[in-house]
Amino acid sequence: MAAAPAAAEAHPPSPLDKEQLQGLKAIRDFLKVRTSYDVLPLSFRLIVLDTDLLIKKSLNILTQNAIVSAPLWDSVTSRFAGILTSTDYINVIQYYCQFPDEISKLGQFRLSSLRDIEKAIGAIPIETVSVHPSRPLYEACRRMLKTRARRIPLVDVDDETGRETVISVITQYRILKFIAVNNEHNTVMLKKSVREVHLGSYTNLATVHMNSTVLDAIHMMVDRNISCIPIVDAENRVLNAFEAIDVIPCIKGGAYEELDGTVGEALCKRPDDSPGIYTCGEGDRLDSIFDTIRKSRVHRLIVVDDDNKLKGIISLSDILKYVLLYGEEDGGHRS
Ligand code: AMP
Numbered sequence: 578m579a580a581a582p583a584a585a586e587a588h589p590p591s592p593l594d595k596e597q598l599q600g601l602k603a604i605r606d607f608l609k610v611r612t613s614y615d616v617l618p619l620s621f622r623l624i625v626l627d628t629d630l631l632i633k634k635s636l637n638i639l640t641q642n643a644i645v646s647a648p649l650w651d652s653v654t655s656r657f658a659g660i661l662t663s664t665d666y667i668n669v670i671q672y673y674c675q676f677p678d679e680i681s682k683l684g685q686f687r688l689s690s691l692r693d694i695e696k697a698i699g700a701i702p703i704e705t706v707s708v709h710p711s712r713p714l715y716e717a718c719r720r721m722l723k724t725r726a727r728r729i730p731l732v733d734v735d736d737e738t739g740r741e742t743v744i745s746v747i748t749q750y751r752i753l754k755f756i757a758v759n760n761e762h763n764t765v766m767l768k769k770s771v772r773e774v775h776l777g778s779y780t781n782l783a784t785v786h787m788n789s790t791v792l793d794a795i796h797m798m799v800d801r802n803i804s805c806i807p808i809v810d811a812e813n814r815v816l817n818a819f820e821a822i823d824v825i826p827c828i829k830g831g832a833y834e835e836l837d838g839t840v841g842e843a844l845c846k847r848p849d850d851s852p853g854i855y856t857c858g859e860g861d862r863l864d865s866i867f868d869t870i871r872k873s874r875v876h877r878l879i880v881v882d883d884d885n886k887l888k889g890i891i892s893l894s895d896i897l898k899y900v901l902l903y904g905e906e907d908g909g910h911r912s
Contacts, residue, residue, distance in 0.1 A: 593768055598904050600766025607760055613717045613731050614710035616747050616755045623745055625650045628658050628689040635688055636829045645822045648730055648743040649688055657732055657741045659705040663821040665691050666828060667795055671698045673833045684831055707732040710744050718901055749893040750876055757871035767863035776899055777880060777891035784809045785819060787841035791827055794819045794840055807879050808840055813886045815879050817844060818854050856881045859888060
């Protein structure tokens with residue numbers, strides 16, 4: 578994303594700029610007085626997986642419970658052991674690609690093997706940062722941006738045992754939804770368009786076609802460190818998007834060989850309530866993007882022109898980064 582600090586702008590700020598900065602400041606102030614705990618719904622369930630669980634069983638559990646990630650618990654050390662996400666399954670797939678002779682062993686791998694798999698394929702481990710639920714939400718957001726994590730666990734320490742307890746996990750989506758729902762009076766001040774604030778990525782976009790293989794899409798996601806690839810037709814018109822979480826139904830049942838199937842086939846394995854894709858135009862204003870987030874389950878926006886041709890992609894991380902860092906004097910270098 579190319580969100581230049583306000584200081585770098587050539588012109589003095591217009592009334593629109595000033596209002597935009599005022600809106601952003603008000604949202605940041607809101608994030609500083611709310612805690613991560615506030616983001617959680619009144620009642621929620623948390624599924625924690627033991628690291629002794631077989632990887633193949635974890636796939637079933639995620640699918641049966643309609644979740645795409647879960648905190649891990651090491652019952653030997655009685656400690657929180659990170660978060661299981663689609664990236665871990667993508668690592669397992671890469672392992673299978675690099676060591677095809679080991680396919681028979683894959684079924685026996687447990688969640689505790691994930692770190693070894695990561696090392697074997699030379700993946701850079703994702704730093705698992707956590708925050709205390711009662712710390713300001715602003716802190717959780719800054720940590721997420723610093724580590725590029727898309728979710729952050731809320732970890733408390735049990736008073737009696739002194740041991741860590743995972744309270745919940747909050748995602749970029751939950752945080753942006755929380756901002757959108759509670760800040761309508763501030764988000765209406767964000768009247769600049771996506772084009773004006775350079776929100777998202779517009780060059781060197783990674784795309785696939787419906788008949789590209791799932792494996793190709795996965796390799797692209799790994800090489801580019803991205804979680805979604807727009808699916809386009811021969812005229813670059815957007816048809817859908819392949820997401821990292823789409824790999825979960827593809828390998829459920831240990832069918833690693835089926836990754837040679839097409840992206841189009843993989844989309845048919847999505848649950849019925851999948852939200853689909855959201856698009857916007859470069860002229861759309863940020864306040865309308867927050868409206869969409871307020872009303873829908875948006876995980877990214879695909880930027881298209883009037884002919885539905887792909888122009889860019891706006892990830893939730895782009896939006897969070899803009900909301901937190903745009904115009905900040907330190908340019909976001911504080912931890
Ligand atoms: P994400 O992985 O969705 O959090 O995105 C990380 C960064 O990569 C963001 O700045 C996105 O704008 C950018 N990005 C996401 N998907 C693509 C893609 N298919 N092609 C190019 N850039 C992308």
